[in-house]
Structures are given as C-alpha cells and as structure tokens.
Amino acid sequence: MLEWYKRNHGGKKGQGVQSFDIVIVGGGHGGAQAAIALRQGGFDGSLAIVGAETSLPYQRPPLSKEYFAGEKTSEQLHIRPPGFWGERQIEMILGAHVVAVDPGAHQLRLHDGRTIGYGRMVWAGGGAPRPLPIPGGALEGGFANVHGVRNLADADAMIAAAGAHDRFVIIGGGYIGLEAASGLAKAGKQVVVLEALDRVLARVAGEALSRFYESEHRAHGVDVRLGAQITAITGDGERASAVQLADGSEVPADHILVGIGIIPAVEPLIAAGAEGAMGGVRVDAHCATSLPDIWAIGDCAAHENRFADGALLRLESVQNANDMANLVAKGLLGDAQAYAAVPWFWSNQYDLKLQTVGLSTGYDATLVRGDMAARSFSVIYLRQGHVIALDCVNAMKDYVQGKALVVARAVIDPNLLTNIAVPLKEMLA
Numbered sequence: 103m104l105e106w107y108k109r110n111h112g113g114k115k116g117q118g119v120q121s122f123d124i125v126i127v128g129g130g131h132g133g134a135q136a137a138i139a140l141r142q143g144g145f146d147g148s149l150a151i152v153g154a155e156t157s158l159p160y161q162r163p164p165l166s167k168e169y170f171a172g173e174k175t176s177e178q179l180h181i182r183p184p185g186f187w188g189e190r191q192i193e194m195i196l197g198a199h200v201v202a203v204d205p206g207a208h209q210l211r212l213h214d215g216r217t218i219g220y221g222r223m224v225w226a227g228g229g230a231p232r233p234l235p236i237p238g239g240a241l242e243g244g245f246a247n248v249h250g251v252r253n254l255a256d257a258d259a260m261i262a263a264a265g266a267h268d269r270f271v272i273i274g275g276g277y278i279g280l281e282a283a284s285g286l287a288k289a290g291k292q293v294v295v296l297e298a299l300d301r302v303l304a305r306v307a308g309e310a311l312s313r314f315y316e317s318e319h320r321a322h323g324v325d326v327r328l329g330a331q332i333t334a335i336t337g338d339g340e341r342a343s344a345v346q347l348a349d350g351s352e353v354p355a356d357h358i359l360v361g362i363g364i365i366p367a368v369e370p371l372i373a374a375g376a377e378g379a380m381g382g383v384r385v386d387a388h389c390a391t392s393l394p395d396i397w398a399i400g401d402c403a404a405h406e407n408r409f410a411d412g413a414l415l416r417l418e419s420v421q422n423a424n425d426m427a428n429l430v431a432k433g434l435l436g437d438a439q440a441y442a443a444v445p446w447f448w449s450n451q452y453d454l455k456l457q458t459v460g461l462s463t464g465y466d467a468t469l470v471r472g473d474m475a476a477r478s479f480s481v482i483y484l485r486q487g488h489v490i491a492l493d494c495v496n497a498m499k500d501y502v503q504g505k506a507l508v509v510a511r512a513v514i515d516p517n518l519l520t521n522i523a524v525p526l527k528e529m530l531a
Contacts, residue, residue, distance in 0.1 A: 121219030128226030238335030290443025460491030
C-alpha cells in the first residue's frame with residue numbers, strides 16, 4: 103500500500119491536497135525526534151511535521167528552568183538549528199491545527215481547510231494545560247493573567263509578569279508548579295503554592311520526598327498551602343485579582359499559574375475511531391494505534407509499561423517521547439521492536455537536582471539512602487521487596503548506578519541499600 107501511495111501521492115501538490123509518505127503531527131520533542139531518527143535511519147521519502155505552534159521544534163523542560171532564569175535564550179532552546187529541517191528535506195507545516203483525520207482516505211484536515219495526505223502517520227500531538235473547572239479558571243479566553251506553563255508563549259508571559267508584578271499564585275504542587283515557584287522565589291517574588299492534596303508531588307513521589315520539598319520551598323519564602331480547595335478565580339475586567347478558597351478566604355494575586363496536568367490532544371484520532379485510554383489514545387507494544395498506518399507517541403500515548411508491571415499508563419516526559427519516537431522510526435524502517443525503555447525524569451529547583459529512574463507506581467515501602475539534612479540523598483521505592491524506582495536528590499552516582507537495580511527488579515537487603523559506604527553498582531554482584 104505504501105509503495106502505491108508513494109508513486110501516486112508522495113510529496114505532491116494537486117487538487118488542493120498536499121501528500122507525504124510520512125506525516126508527523128506535533129512539533130515537540132517526540133515529533134522532532136521521529137523526523138530526525140527517520141532521516142538518520144536512511145528514510146528518503148517525503149516527510150512533513152505538522153505543528154500547532156509557529157515556532158520550530160524547541161526544548162520544553164528549560165521553559166520553567168533555565169529559560170525563565172535567563173540562562174538560555176529562545177534560540178538556544180532549538181532542538182536543531184533552524185536550517186536543519188530544510189537541509190534534511192523535512193517539510194515544516196507550522197501554525198496548523200489538525201481538526202479531523204480520515205483513516206480510510208489517509209488524509210487529515212487542518213483548521214484552515216487544507217487537506218494533507220499521508221501514507222503513514224505518527225501522532226505526537228502532546229496536550230494542552232488542563233484548565234480549572236471553576237469560575238475564572240479558563241486558560242484560553244479567560245483572564246489575561248491566568249495561564250499554564252506548557253509552551254514558549256506561556257514562559258514568555260511568566261517572564262513578563264515577573265518583571266512587572268510581585269504577587270504570584272501557583273495552583274498545583276507538581277513538578278511544573280514547584281519549578282515555577284523556585285524560579286519566582288529566586289527572583290524575589292511573593293509566591294503562594296496551592297495544592298489540593300495533603301502533600302506536594304503526591305501523584306509521583308513518596309511522602310519523604312514531598313515533605314523535603316515542602317520544607318525547602320518554605321525555607322525560600324514560598325507559602326505552601328496543602329489541602330487548598332479552590333472555588334473561583336475573581337477579578338475586575340480582563341485581569342484576575344484573587345483566588346477564592348472553600349474556607350471563605352482568598353489569596354490576592356497579580357499573576358496566576360495553573361499546573362494541574364494536561365489534556366491529551368487526541369480528539370481527531372478518537373473521533374476517527376481510535377481506541378482511547380487514560381484520556382489519550384491506546385497504543386500497542388510498537389506504539390501503533392487501532393487505526394491503520396497510524397502510530398502515537400509521547401504524552402498522549404497510553405501503553406502497557408513493563409516498569410509498572412504491565413499497567414496501562416501515559417508518561418509525560420521527554421525520555422518517553424524521544425524513546426517512543428526512536429522506536430516508531432525503527433519500525434517504519436522495517437525494524438519493529440517492542441517498547442521497553444527505562445523511564446527517567448528530572449527536576450531542577452533552587453540548587454537541588456532531582457533525578458528519578460523507574461516508576462514508583464504501586465510501591466509498598468520506601469528507604470532513604472543518605473542524609474536528607476545534608477540535601478544529598480535518595481529515596482528507594484520497593485514493591486514486594488523489589489527495587490522499582492529511585493528519586494535521587496543531588497546524588498548523581500545513585501541515579502546512574504540505580505538504573506541497573508530497577509531493570510533487574512533487584513531484591514537487596516534494606517540495610518545494604520541504605521549503607522552509603524557501599525556503591526549501588528556493587529549490590530547486584
């Protein structure tokens with residue numbers, strides 16, 4: 103089927119339809135890496151990236167870290183130099199929103215009415231910041247000073263606000279919210295973090311790590327409020343001025359950041375008949391969707407993960423997006439493999455570098471290796487005695503060496519695991 107498509111449609115413009123052998127939807131980390139890997143692997147057919155933003159592919163993690171701190175410019179965020187895409191004959195269709203997919207005709211329709219044909223498609227659409235389901239909680243079309251931190255425009259808005267205002271409220275105590283709080287606190291701003299649960303990082307880490315970061319932020323002047331139930335965001339005219347809480351109090355704000363997760367951008371695929379799961383689109387071990395010739399990768403791809411005992415989940419990380427992209431590229435080039443990459447994440451807050459390997463999902467015990475008071479330690483997560491994940495704070499060696507324990511699902515004497523005199527790399531022997 104693909105060879106027929108290449109002979110008859112590949113890279114041609116005609117009758118209002120521009121067609122490509124492979125179309126990648128999404129210009130983030132996953133979409134960019136899929137295109138890069140295809141060209142590096144020798145793919146010489148027509149190839150296009152359809153991206154919703156007008157910017158060329160750029161790195162997202164530094165937005166709330168180095169970019170906000172002024173340590174990196176927007177040019178330094180580029181995944182590849184601007185000329186790279188043209189040199190590799192990768193068509194960039196930017197500022198384009200996919201509104202419909204026709205899997206039978208192998209076509210997708212853009213918001214402006216254009217139709218794009220594809221032989222095979224990789225969906226790397228990511229997602230949009232989740233709005234608050236309360237009055238004033240809209241992130242688009244709502245108050246001008248209420249937004250998420252998902253793209254370059256969001257980061258630029260935060261930087262502009264930091265230059266003009268002093269009082270910031272951050273809704274959500276996950277990594278994005280805490281990273282933003284760190285940057286704003288270092289800039290001398292008054293910061294309030296409102297977390298609905300009884301601890302920060304509750305969905306991704308154990309209590310020991312949560313309490314450590316709560317203490318660190320409070321030590322830097324951040325007002326961390328737990329169990330905060332928000333009922334409304336109020337304001338006068340175009341700008342919000344306060345966040346109202348269920349106890350009747352309100353928190354004044356010049357600027358409000360919302361970091362409560364994302365809504366996967368999969369509506370066109372689901373409408374076309376793709377099987378959905380976990381709010382995204384379900385994929386098999388090769389990242390294929392239930393639709394013919396369509397794969398999905400990154401934040402929106404719900405998959406069975408071996409590091410969660412085969413549980414179905416979505417991973418919102420650069421590692422997952424890049425590894426899935428490389429996997430799909432190999433498959434499209436004839437080397438199909440099952441997804442089995444080791445999950446890893448990182449977060450920079452103040453002078454703390456947190457590095458995570460594995461998934462702590464379903465842990466039943468934790469151990470602390472090192473000295474939390476000295477701000478250099480690792481939290482080791484166990485399930486039925488097996489090492490399943492590590493959260494390493496300023497503990498690079500544990501992070502690097504702990505990967506082997508996670509891959510092996512090692513069972514190690516807890517007294518040995520917490521003995522910092524014994525390197526983790528020696529424990530498997």
